[in-house]
Amino acid sequence: MYCCKVYRKEGERVRKYLLDRGLLNREYKIKKKGDFLYIPLIRRLEPILEGELRSLFSNIEFLELEEEFQRRRCGKKKMSFRDYLLKNFKEEIEEGLVSLSYDVIGSIVILQISEKIDIETRKEIGKNALKLIPSVKTVFRKKGGIEGDYRIRKLELLAGVYNTLTLYKENGYRLWVDVEKVYFSPRLSWERKRIREMVSSKDIVVDMFCGVGPFSIACRKAKKVYAIDINPYAIELLKRNIELNKVKDKIVPILDDVRNVEVSGNRVIMNLPKYSYKFVDKALDIVEDGGVIHYYTIGKDFKDAEKVFESKCDYEILGRRVVKSYAPREYVIVLDVKVNKQI
Numbered sequence: 001m002y003c004c005k006v007y008r009k010e011g012e013r014v015r016k017y018l019l020d021r022g023l024l025n026r027e028y029k030i031k032k033k034g035d036f037l038y039i040p041l042i043r044r045l046e047p048i049l050e051g052e053l054r055s056l057f058s059n060i061e062f063l064e065l066e067e068e069f070q071r072r073r074c075g076k077k078k079m080s081f082r083d084y085l086l087k088n089f090k091e092e093i094e095e096g097l098v099s100l101s102y103d104v105i106g107s108i109v110i111l112q113i114s115e116k117i118d119i120e121t122r123k124e125i126g127k128n129a130l131k132l133i134p135s136v137k138t139v140f141r142k143k144g145g146i147e148g149d150y151r152i153r154k155l156e157l158l159a160g161v162y163n164t165l166t167l168y169k170e171n172g173y174r175l176w177v178d179v180e181k182v183y184f185s186p187r188l189s190w191e192r193k194r195i196r197e198m199v200s201s202k203d204i205v206v207d208m209f210c211g212v213g214p215f216s217i218a219c220r221k222a223k224k225v226y227a228i229d230i231n232p233y234a235i236e237l238l239k240r241n242i243e244l245n246k247v248k249d250k251i252v253p254i255l256d257d258v259r260n261v262e263v264s265g266n267r268v269i270m271n272l273p274k275y276s277y278k279f280v281d282k283a284l285d286i287v288e289d290g291g292v293i294h295y296y297t298i299g300k301d302f303k304d305a306e307k308v309f310e311s312k313c314d315y316e317i318l319g320r321r322v323v324k325s326y327a328p329r330e331y332v333i334v335l336d337v338k339v340n341k342q343i
């Protein structure tokens, strides 16, 4: 079994990290031996992901352990949705037509099933998701990729009540999300926690592409947050989320194309991975000298991402992280770029 070996004291953080990214093999128990834990993984990780884990957790090792891991499932325990998929759609999973990973956003679950699977089977899978995933009332399937300026995707209802608005909880705050009208990904929860831990009470944050405000609200410790988005539904929900989380004095919602907005700050969040490279000049206008840009982009490694800044400013890379998988061997990555002086 492919696993990672970590010190016991780091175990919970590593487990949570792997769980958030769908890399933890939940079918098997974590093995304890002396001062170490052996955490089972769903697959051999790509070098970029192993590198990411090594930079986050001291002394982590990756290895193939010959010994058997104990199965988690006991006789009477209710079957999980993952078990159901593995039992009934092994071939389809191997062919990439049915995915074992899915997103739960409040009472809504979003599955990844190919159009090549017939509609009756898709609905059958949906009914089982409704039955087996706790607290879910609506099951959708991703109908295509993320599109357009608003970065949203089409969904197909597979089971349950048709409802797109839901209340989602993470990291101690709550967010209203409309899964059809705005972009939202629960897979960024870890990343938001990482950014939250960097924010100080003196910071002026500019969240250039805020959506319903998960990064802005995660930065609530800052002195001020300018939260900008071009999608009116996102800003409408952001306003509700500001009320809900009692951060009216901190967050300024702005409905506009960020290119028209004149603000400045020492921490700039660019969470528009597919097109952020087009907005680097604007981010450099916004950021104060000595400030940090959190630059999210898509790539196989970090080299191309860094090049974007080379001719434009004197900079220092404070951090490089893989945020999540995007496509086979492609990732959403983030660079924390400290801008020392603009050329």
Ligand SMILES: C[S@@+](CC[C@H](N)C(=O)[O-])C[C@H]1O[C@@H](n2cnc3c(N)ncnc32)[C@H](O)[C@@H]1O
Binding pocket: 149, 150, 151, 183, 184, 185, 188, 208, 209, 210, 211, 212, 213, 214, 215, 228, 229, 230, 231, 234, 256, 257, 258, 259, 271, 272, 273
């Ligand atoms: C990938 S989503 C990220 C949303 C949010 N940060 C989150 O994590 O949920 C990118 C957001 O940028 C917004 N957007 C796209 N182009 C924009 C522009 N020119 N100015 C302001 N917002 C823009 C979209 O409407 C979308 O909500």
